[in-house]
Amino acid sequence: MEALVTQIQGLSGTASDVLSLQNLLKQADDSLHAESTRLPPFLDQLDPSKHSLGYLYFLEACTAGPVTQEQASSFLLTIARFISSCVAEQIRLAPDKFICVCKRFKDQVLLLEEPLRGVAPMLTAIRKLQLSSEHLTALHPEFLLLCLLSKCYKTALSILEEDIFEVDQPRDLFLFCYYGGMISIGQKQFRKALELLHNVVTAPMSTVNAIAVEAFKKYILVSLIHHGQFPTNLPKYASSGAQRNLKNLCQPYVELASSYSNGKIADLETYVEANKDKFESDNNLGLVKQAVSSMYKRNIQRLTQTYLTLSLQDIANRVQLNSPKEAEMHVLQMIKDGEIYATINQKDGMVRFLEDPEQYKTCEMIERIDSSIQRLMTVSKKLNVMDELMSCDPLYLAKAGRERQRFDFDDFDNVPQRYNI
């Protein structure tokens, strides 16, 4: 053991040394695991900021076995300190071990029921493990889970803002998008939630999984709240399994959506009452209630298309509210949220609907359009790059070459002979 420690201390200097160190550590891994109980004192001899890789191996072996209650909080401190001070390049050499350690960290935190303690360390861990900001690691969903449980949604937002393009494991993506959707709903950013849930529901999957089913239920509700409608069919690029089965598995929600589209609030409310238990068991009752109240908003918005001024009594009648007072409250809320532009004349009990005052003439607007154009150009370039990469991929060429039609001799070109089967 001591020999190993000295080797770690010696070989953690340059990159080549670290590589040889890694080989040594891999060979010594089993013996480390065998001696897991004896290891904690050795940890003090190693410095996490210089000997990250060695420390990691030791740490992983230490936490492998069952951990007692007293050991738990001291371990938490050790791991947290390690995460904050470790060197990113060294850990990336052994990503599995790192992920393993962090997952155990999360389990401990949950056992102690203090998810808040895990949030900041996990965030640092992600940043260190990520190859680029577009990379999704296995730690992302764990981090979001901790944020959800500790209810600190704002920290999660920074992670959610990034665009994800590289994924290690599809399961990570599903969980990440699902939790991300829930966090966005909590922050009332329904557009972002819709985007994330849409990704889960339309992701390629050979068989429908439970995450997709739950995500679909929330997707329907968020779609109703944000757009006021739910498209009955999933887009064509969704997997065939999803297209066929998701709707059957989420029957009450689909019916809720069709009841919503009929536009009668009373029917919607009776339906919700009747199926309250099902919604509650899925923990979606709050969202369902939000969907119902969004219907009032949708109806009032429709009124702005037809009327210039309307009395509060009329609004209450048309939107099926109980009294002009309620109508006034709804309209007031909508004006505050920026969903409609109107003025309320309390003396006459009239509401005057105004046009959207945005004239698209300000500097801010020009900046917004400009930045939008820039972003789209970057995304477009990325798409082109990916397309070129794909066209050079030998597997793709083999498949495409086989299926090509040949009409005359001149068509026998580009694809090399070897691939023409």
Next chain:
Amino acid sequence: MDGEDDISNPHMEEMCANGIGGVEDAPSSSTSTTERKNRPIISGEQLDIEAYTGLYSGRTKITRLIFIANHCDSTSMQLEALRIAYDELKKGENTQLFREVVQKIDGRLGPNYSMDAAWCATVDGKAEQKKEKLESELNAYRTNLIKESIRMGYNDFGDFYYAHGALGDAFKSYARTRDYCTTSKHIIQMCLSAILVSIEMCQFTHVTSYVSKAEQTPEALDPPTTSKLHCAAGLAHLEAKKYKLAARKFLEVGPELGNSYSEVIAPQDVATYGGLCALASFDRTELKNKVIDNINFRNFLELVPEVRELINDFYSSHYASCLEYLGNLKSNLMLDIHIHDHVETLYDQIRSKALIQYTHPFVSVDMRMMADAFKTSVAGLEKELESLIAENQIQARIDSHNKILYARHADQRNATFQRVLQTGNEFDLDVRAMLLRANLLKHEYNLRASRKI
């Protein structure tokens, strides 16, 4: 309020003179047929059944009478219709319809109009004999393979079945003559017979196909036949709810039609159907060119002066009187077999068009004056306008407090900017999602590939 349109129609005075003159000539109780044709028969007054059915002949007369008996409210009209039907049926050979009519009469018209079983038996017996004769003749012709005789044999069969009410067999027989038609006249004859039977059977898809078949042999088409074909096509479109096409077909019918197609349609019907469909589906220019300035159609409109009046009122924006004429005509139109289930739709369309046309030239409209012009209440008018605005047929907004309708023209510039930003967002979302999915697929593919290896 801004000024109202007042288009003075120079033709109106001329037509008014003709129409009114015609009305005042005829006495109220009509005995002679010429006088009957001068008096407007489809009008706002209660339908004169005898005059109405005098326009038709053949099977359609009886079906129309039965329809009127089934759908009218007053018993006197019902009995009148059934009585005339009974008399007509006695002259023919259709015992099935006869039994039906007798059942409907139910002895209410006295002993003269009860079940005449003897007559039925005689007619049926004669029918059997005739059928056997026709069959043997037909077989003889078939063995001799004389095309013309076979064709005439099937034709006679068709006529026989038609007279006895077996419409399906009649149609089949007429269809069989197709193989033996040698000249285009034969083809036309076959088409016309098939069309007649199809109309009676209410299978209007056949009507359309046979009309197009007939129109493909232009050599034998004389003007009366072309008019008949136009009428048939118009009826088919009407049934299919294609009001614009129906209107165009009816408007092409020439005056040569006269009374030659009384087994199907009367010139009054052509005017009514064509006028109403045109009003419901044409825009102003088309209405002026094809209906009001159409000299041929003017002759037809003479026969139904109320329809003529209402078209002119609509064109010159006298909406109240136009809608009044429509209301008066409604009860009689509901007794017509072809148009009765389209009356509501056509009326709604005409009313919507009137509302839209009224608001079109103005920047702001006082809803109280508009309600007066349309003879409704302000609240009712507000509801109608609301539904039209929601369907985007009127671009306006209602000021419910002051009861004024303000025209609203969408700001193109703002709308464009909004659309641009929105499209940009959607593109961004879609491409990012696409890249993500591609990545997942690549990962899955690699996984599968590595597993295979």
